[in-house]
Amino acid sequence: MTDDRAPRGTTPRPPGTFKVGSVAGSDVLVSASWFLIAGLIAVITAPAIERAEPGLGDLKYVAGAALAVLLYLSVLAHEASHALVARRFGLPVSHITLQFFGGMTSIDREPESPRQEFWVSVVGPLASLAVALVSFLAYLVASGGLIGLAFSGLAWTNLFVGVVNLVPGLPLDGGRILKALVWGASGDTHRGTIVAAWGGRVVALLAIGWPLLTAKLLGGRPTVIDFVFAGVISMFLWSGATAALESARVRSRLPHLLARDLARRTLTVPGELPLAEAVRRAQEVEAGSIVTVTSSGIPVGVVNEAALLSVPAERRAWVPTSSVARTLDDGLSLPSGIGGEELIKAISARPSGEYLLLDPDGSIFGVLATSDVDRAFRASA
Incomplete structure (x- = not known):
């Protein structure tokens, strides 16, 4: 899941990050929290790696860490697509940050039209879905083993990221797409933000019940970890939507300042x-x-x-x-x-x-x- 695009404004380099390169003319930063999620991925995927390549021993954790890097490279592709289209529209992009929740592209100016907002937003999920499709095709021709597991993981992860980010609620890309559509229909960017932010709050509430829904559809019983994960995601969505509502409220008052x-x-x-x-x-x-x-x-x-x-x-x-x-x-x-x-x-x-x-x-x-x-x-x- 991606934290995605940051609130606009001149964005300084976040504390606790370091530069690892440059993509699409923007610095790529890695947050210290990334190492935590990379370690978690290595531990969680270790049993599957052991089944795919028996006899690796402790090297299965190294393979898990490599898989984490591969997954975050696909997140980078998602964020780089935002940066490329933003720059094409003349919007300055200060940096891309890879962190615990995925990635964030810091765009330093608001889009000037619904069209710009729509295309800058939609390319991220489309990039993730494209990576998912390519990874799935590669999985079909792979010989199995660790390579097949890697392509399978990339396919399912990017499918999840692409679909979830199309959900119509801020701070997800789908929320910005909804904002662009409402903005285009009403001519009011603040109304678009408010509608999309309330959509994000609804999604945040629904996220709490996600473990129950998946258990009913797939069978089994949700675990405490499932509910903790759902709670964290719900809090993330709720706080992002609330921040967007506050931003819209503030911006709606600005035209009165002459x-x-x-x-x-x-x-x-x-x-x-x-x-x-x-x-x-x-x-x-x-x-x-x-x-x-x-x-x-x-x-x-x-x-x-x-x-x-x-x-x-x-x-x-x-x-x-x-x-x-x-x-x-x-x-x-x-x-x-x-x-x-x-x-x-x-x-x-x-x-x-x-x-x-x-x-x-x-x-x-x-x-x-x-x-x-x-x-x-x-x-x-």
């Missing part, structure tokens, strides 16, 4: 003007921010509110306003019409207390304070 509506009235002053005089003038015109400008009126800095308040009132007459102003480096000047997710991305990419807002003609519209953005976001909840 920089123009949150801008503070701004006073422009020369940088060498004493701070006390700049504050007096700002209070006189009821300006909530101060911008320093050159003699020709070009803005060069935004006064930082925290820095201003840290200067004692009795010293402000001797301190130039430029000393508490942050230079307008790249990213600190934003278009006045920016809003929603673009606004959040801009202030996340270049953290600051204040940003200068400019109209299309280059004139100063006002100053946007991060504290005002945070306050407006909380008020919209």
Whole structure:
């Protein structure tokens, strides 16, 4: 089973991982948890390996570990297909991580259309099903023994991964496919996420009863391990679906955040003007921010509110306003019409207390304070 695609955003390398190579232009990372699952696979498959190749002795565990590597190479094929199609659509992919639950492809930007969401999502399960088909055909012509066991294991595992990941519920690929379909039909990506996330919660509840269902269909009695495994999978699905619901709720509030509506009235002053005089003038015109400008009126800095308040009132007459102003480096000047997710991305990419807002003609519209953005976001909840 795969953890699959990670939440989007600029994704740093997860702690406890190391790079083993590169596929589809993306780093391939292996989590420390992979060694745990590899060891479990080696132990679980040891009896079957002993039956397929009698007399191996302790080497059966080595063969089991090799089988684990082979299985995770097929997981890598699943994840690499996500990465390849994402890159084809111009979506940046930071890395692929192999871990306990399978794999995860970290895509650093949301798809821009239902079509992109659909194809990036569906190729993973299709790749797994293709590996299952090829492995099954290879099994038919294999001479049995360890090779036949390996192809059989690959076929059944990838069939399971492919089918399960088509189940319509987040965080599975099938949930993203459902999201794309609802998004395409309704024109609302948030509605698509909500429908797919609730689908994931339903699947999580059904997963708890999976051992009972398989016991009824295949005979036998479910074991405690079966229920523990089902519980872990159910928790994984429920937490992923819940995170998707929260993300949709947050994103639905973002369109209400418009920089123009949150801008503070701004006073422009020369940088060498004493701070006390700049504050007096700002209070006189009821300006909530101060911008320093050159003699020709070009803005060069935004006064930082925290820095201003840290200067004692009795010293402000001797301190130039430029000393508490942050230079307008790249990213600190934003278009006045920016809003929603673009606004959040801009202030996340270049953290600051204040940003200068400019109209299309280059004139100063006002100053946007991060504290005002945070306050407006909380008020919209």
